[in-house]
Amino acid sequence: MPVEETATAKPAPKRVRKGLVIINTGNGKGKSTAAFGVMLRAWGRGMKVCAVQFIKSEKVKYGEQLAAEKLGIEMVPAGRGFTWTSKDLSEDAAMARHGWDTARERVLGGEYDVVVLDEITYPIRYGWLDVNEVLDVLKRRPPMVHVILTGRNAQPELVEFADLVTEMTQVKHPYHDQGIKAQKGVEF
Amino acid sequence: MPVEETATAKPAPKRVRKGLVIINTGNGKGKSTAAFGVMLRAWGRGMKVCAVQFIKSEKVKYGEQLAAEKLGIEMVPAGRGFTWTSKDLSEDAAMARHGWDTARERVLGGEYDVVVLDEITYPIRYGWLDVNEVLDVLKRRPPMVHVILTGRNAQPELVEFADLVTEMTQVKHPYHDQGIKAQKGVEF
Numbered sequence: 001m002p003v004e005e006t007a008t009a010k011p012a013p014k015r016v017r018k019g020l021v022i023i024n025t026g027n028g029k030g031k032s033t034a035a036f037g038v039m040l041r042a043w044g045r046g047m048k049v050c051a052v053q054f055i056k057s058e059k060v061k062y063g064e065q066l067a068a069e070k071l072g073i074e075m076v077p078a079g080r081g082f083t084w085t086s087k088d089l090s091e092d093a094a095m096a097r098h099g100w101d102t103a104r105e106r107v108l109g110g111e112y113d114v115v116v117l118d119e120i121t122y123p124i125r126y127g128w129l130d131v132n133e134v135l136d137v138l139k140r141r142p143p144m145v146h147v148i149l150t151g152r153n154a155q156p157e158l159v160e161f162a163d164l165v166t167e168m169t170q171v172k173h174p175y176h177d178q179g180i181k182a183q184k185g186v187e188f
Numbered sequence: 189m190p191v192e193e194t195a196t197a198k199p200a201p202k203r204v205r206k207g208l209v210i211i212n213t214g215n216g217k218g219k220s221t222a223a224f225g226v227m228l229r230a231w232g233r234g235m236k237v238c239a240v241q242f243i244k245s246e247k248v249k250y251g252e253q254l255a256a257e258k259l260g261i262e263m264v265p266a267g268r269g270f271t272w273t274s275k276d277l278s279e280d281a282a283m284a285r286h287g288w289d290t291a292r293e294r295v296l297g298g299e300y301d302v303v304v305l306d307e308i309t310y311p312i313r314y315g316w317l318d319v320n321e322v323l324d325v326l327k328r329r330p331p332m333v334h335v336i337l338t339g340r341n342a343q344p345e346l347v348e349f350a351d352l353v354t355e356m357t358q359v360k361h362p363y364h365d366q367g368i369k370a371q372k373g374v375e376f
Contacts, residue, residue, distance in 0.1 A: 044255025
């Protein structure tokens, strides 16, 4: 019978605790929800967790935000959704910058055990945040702080620095084409 | 500016609500945590959620189980961990069967909006559960019940039937080889 996914199966000379930089990327589902699942797990152990959501708008309440409110977890919206209809994107850029100010403070402050930077790859891609600034904050963070970054097309600089990178790939996702709408509670 | 991940971007003649069968598979991280994230999201919207964990042992408290207890979410352990040291696997098989009895009842009962069958691919693979029996329950479930199945090497029969299948692929996971142990709260 094979032994699978036992992190301690391979003996190592020393086992150190360390804050991890985790990236969930790829075109599939599950990038953000996996980050929320880790937040939930850490919260279950009494750790202090928070998230900055770089795309989610404060005008719409998503399931995870409703859950976070109930749990007393800070989840900061810092965007206006994925459909940028505005011709003037300066407001989006300003919101991303403001979200980043909050995120940087949370990551560097050392008060939080886990900080999720949800969908941060997009504001970097659109030039609203500087990837080197993000990288600098990750490098300077207190050693036990875990940071989870999500979003498609994770920047190579971030992937290079990360401890764990997972790509979520869509194998099958036909139902939106079948007239089935996105399902409340499960997808948002 | 591209429009991404907007489920409603493509117009369709009718938009129906429907319980989804979702599979998170692949060798990477995030299969279970993404399921827990969806549970959290649904719970945030007041939906009724539960999970059966086919590998997790009742003897060990995982972060997600501690969180579920705090939240009043039923999360049923139905295994003994991944390291099968026992020569007699009949107990593991019996536990899987017992977990499946609970799972079947939850899925068919219609009381739950979201049922997570965490790591169910393994007991199927080891012959403790019959994939056709699982498939039959999925087919016969009340139409609004969402079911999320996780585990490596999802069975083709399940993939064929599922509405949404995501593969989690490990891009980078070097730290276990660097002497860094699995991190409590984040990885378990």
